[in-house]
Amino acid sequence: MTLMESVNSLKRVSLEPGRDYNVVVVSIDPHDTPAIAREKKADYAYLFGQKPVRSVAGFNAGWHFLTGTQESISRLANAIGFHYRWDEASKQFIHAGGIMVATPEGKLSRYFYGVQYAPPDLRMALVDASEHRIGNPVDYITLFCFHYDATQGKYTLAIVNILKLAGGATLLSLLGLIYFLMRKDKKTQTRATWREVRHVS
Numbered sequence: 001m002t003l004m005e006s007v008n009s010l011k012r013v014s015l016e017p018g019r020d021y022n023v024v025v026v027s028i029d030p031h032d033t034p035a036i037a038r039e040k041k042a043d044y045a046y047l048f049g050q051k052p053v054r055s056v057a058g059f060n061a062g063w064h065f066l067t068g069t070q071e072s073i074s075r076l077a078n079a080i081g082f083h084y085r086w087d088e089a090s091k092q093f094i095h096a097g098g099i100m101v102a103t104p105e106g107k108l109s110r111y112f113y114g115v116q117y118a119p120p121d122l123r124m125a126l127v128d129a130s131e132h133r134i135g136n137p138v139d140y141i142t143l144f145c146f147h148y149d150a151t152q153g154k155y156t157l158a159i160v161n162i163l164k165l166a167g168g169a170t171l172l173s174l175l176g177l178i179y180f181l182m183r184k185d186k187k188t189q190t191r192a193t194w195r196e197v198r199h200v201s
Helices: 002-010 034-049 056-062 070-080 119-129 137-145 159-196
Strands: 023-026 063-066 084-087 092-095 098-102 108-113 146-149 154-157
Touching: 002 023, 002 034, 002 098, 002 119, 034 056, 034 063, 056 063, 098 119, 108 119, 119 146, 119 154
Parallel strands: 023 063
Antiparallel strands: 084 092, 098 108, 146 154
């Protein structure tokens, strides 16, 4: 469910995998093999290429499906704070749903909890984590107006920043109005001066 939702959400984000971001999928089952990982990648590449149609080449370049030993899996899980356990009765791993967003240096910057991830939130998280290496000016304005709420695992409206923007816009409008009125008054005075001067023959 986590993988399917990640694919469905990221294919609705205009950023290009392999160029703007990479996705690393790590199996927590030490019995999984590289061959199984390749099969899973092919399945999700097909899903990524469906409507809205996206480049499967970008998916293949930017999505990485990894397997490993129990030791390497445990080290990674502990490092990122991902907890899970094997349930013998159901023969399944029990764990919370969620994905993590990391900076280019490998530091975790965002956690998204659950199994549903809004495409706008994912885009903002990727742009934010990239430290302005990807995205456009609109993204940076959006990031100024929204902040990441770690308790909810999503972006929420930053009222203080909105008020700052509104105050700045109001100040600029007032300065523009004053400038316009002063220029208008100056032109009026100039016209009045010219009317007062008499023609000398």
